[in-house]
Amino acid sequence: MFEYAPAPESRDVVDLKSSYGLFIDGEFVDGSGPSFKTVNPATEETLAEVATASSDDVDRAVRAARKAFGVWSALPGAERAKYLFRIARIIQERARELAVLETLDNGKPVRESRDVDLPLVAAHFFYYAGWADKLEYAGFGTPKPLGVAGQVIPWNFPLLMLAWKIAPALACGNTVVLKPAETTPLTALAFADICRQADLPPGVVNIVTGAGETGAAVVAHPDVDKVAFTGSTEVGRIIARTVAGTGKKLTLELGGKAANIVFDDAAIDQAVEGIVNGIFFNQGHVCCAGSRLLVQESVQEELLAALKRRLGTLRLGDPLDKNTDIGAINSADQLAKIRQLSDLGETEGAERWSPACELPERGYWFPPTLFTGVAQSHSIAREEIFGPVLSVLTFRTPAEAVEKANNTPYGLSAGVWTEKGSRILWMADRLRAGVVWANTFNKFDPTSPFGGYKESGYGREGGRHGLEAYLDV
Numbered sequence: 001m002f003e004y005a006p007a008p009e010s011r012d013v014v015d016l017k018s019s020y021g022l023f024i025d026g027e028f029v030d031g032s033g034p035s036f037k038t039v040n041p042a043t044e045e046t047l048a049e050v051a052t053a054s055s056d057d058v059d060r061a062v063r064a065a066r067k068a069f070g071v072w073s074a075l076p077g078a079e080r081a082k083y084l085f086r087i088a089r090i091i092q093e094r095a096r097e098l099a100v101l102e103t104l105d106n107g108k109p110v111r112e113s114r115d116v117d118l119p120l121v122a123a124h125f126f127y128y129a130g131w132a133d134k135l136e137y138a139g140f141g142t143p144k145p146l147g148v149a150g151q152v153i154p155w156n157f158p159l160l161m162l163a164w165k166i167a168p169a170l171a172c173g174n175t176v177v178l179k180p181a182e183t184t185p186l187t188a189l190a191f192a193d194i195c196r197q198a199d200l201p202p203g204v205v206n207i208v209t210g211a212g213e214t215g216a217a218v219v220a221h222p223d224v225d226k227v228a229f230t231g232s233t234e235v236g237r238i239i240a241r242t243v244a245g246t247g248k249k250l251t252l253e254l255g256g257k258a259a260n261i262v263f264d265d266a267a268i269d270q271a272v273e274g275i276v277n278g279i280f281f282n283q284g285h286v287c288c289a290g291s292r293l294l295v296q297e298s299v300q301e302e303l304l305a306a307l308k309r310r311l312g313t314l315r316l317g318d319p320l321d322k323n324t325d326i327g328a329i330n331s332a333d334q335l336a337k338i339r340q341l342s343d344l345g346e347t348e349g350a351e352r353w354s355p356a357c358e359l360p361e362r363g364y365w366f367p368p369t370l371f372t373g374v375a376q377s378h379s380i381a382r383e384e385i386f387g388p389v390l391s392v393l394t395f396r397t398p399a400e401a402v403e404k405a406n407n408t409p410y411g412l413s414a415g416v417w418t419e420k421g422s423r424i425l426w427m428a429d430r431l432r433a434g435v436v437w438a439n440t441f442n443k444f445d446p447t448s449p450f451g452g453y454k455e456s457g458y459g460r461e462g463g464r465h466g467l468e469a470y471l472d473v
Helices: 055-074 077-093 095-106 110-131 158-171 186-197 212-220 233-243 268-284 297-311 332-347 398-405 421-430
Strands: 022-024 027-029 033-039 046-052 148-152 175-179 205-207 226-230 249-253 259-262 292-296 351-353 369-372 389-395 413-417 435-438
Touching (some): 022 186, 055 175, 055 205, 077 158, 077 186, 095 110, 095 186, 110 158, 148 212, 158 175, 158 186, 158 226, 212 226, 212 233, 226 233, 233 249, 259 268, 259 398, 268 413, 292 297, 292 398, 297 369, 332 389, 389 398, 398 421, 413 421
Parallel strands (some): 148 175, 148 226, 175 205, 259 292, 259 413, 292 389, 413 435
Antiparallel strands (some): 022 027, 033 046, 351 369
16 A cells, blocks of 8 residues: 555634534524533544523524524525525535534544535535526425424534535525534534525524434424434434424434445446445445445455455545545444444354554544454344444345345445346345445435435435425425
């Protein structure tokens, strides 16, 4: 492997404040709950103190959103589009700052924040700005916004998940109360500043920070008309029970245990790159991560040898270094979960392997890991680890591959690697997954809908389909 000289991105592009309040009705205000610390997972240093929103604070935010709804929803679509276009352009102008801030708060490599997250964030606002004056052609009847959208987003793609939710909500004429994850609130608060910079009318977007109690208050508020949640299946069940019978519209994008299926006629080197991208991108902190590798028996040895060689070239370390491939695990709690499930994999009889990898002394780190000899009954083949851990299983026939791939309570995504187009279509027709990638993995576009089946949730985000969740249809 080539020795790369350090290429750190400068932190000076980010103006970190020592403390942050809530963003309600166009202003930053104090929260009535106790503040909490957000830390850099790569160094464990405190980045800032952040306010906790109480139920009273959430009520203030919802009332501000309700008041703004009358004005915002009455604007012609072309006028709403102007604000969305303006937000998208400001995001592009501040992309370097936002990428560094995301990496500091989340732990992901800055190369991913810069080259994947931020371009997609801007693209979603551009895309839905284009829909704002064309809603009557979306196929959902006469466009009518719902009202106030309560949105709760996760820590793995903080700014991107914000864009997935806020952009279509605003394009359809709704107003928003958004609760970011407690471990990654900083880019959401930077987005609040972008809303002010874009002269978005006060109350159209409100951001309340805090832990689970704050999110629960947003979901349960009686004047919230629509709830959107991305996160764990466990929390999704709680939200579904809370919303049941209230008349609120609900979309859930939950966990996954995706199968990445490699046939014997696949291009091995291309498949290896897809496998690495499928599970080690963002340290495996991806709902649709290809965490189960299903490889046809006849090419198992060849594929695993190539995969191990490739893992030996991955660089783990400082997320702000532009050469880094594997960054820090987002939190101590998540690291403990990854360790627990990985240890359980060994206990249950799977064989564990990681490349030679020196972990930094401070921060939360876990090496890229794969397990062979995995059985369908093993915990690492059934439970979502949400880390850089790959379970390898084998199959002999396409029918067996489908059966093993579908043998999971989840149904968010899958990948198929083969040179035969007919086999791709045959597999895609039978895989119970919301997204099936062919000879690629983790490819996203704002024009394409995304969502799952079974315990991976329901509803779609992205594309024309993503408008439906924010319209009264």
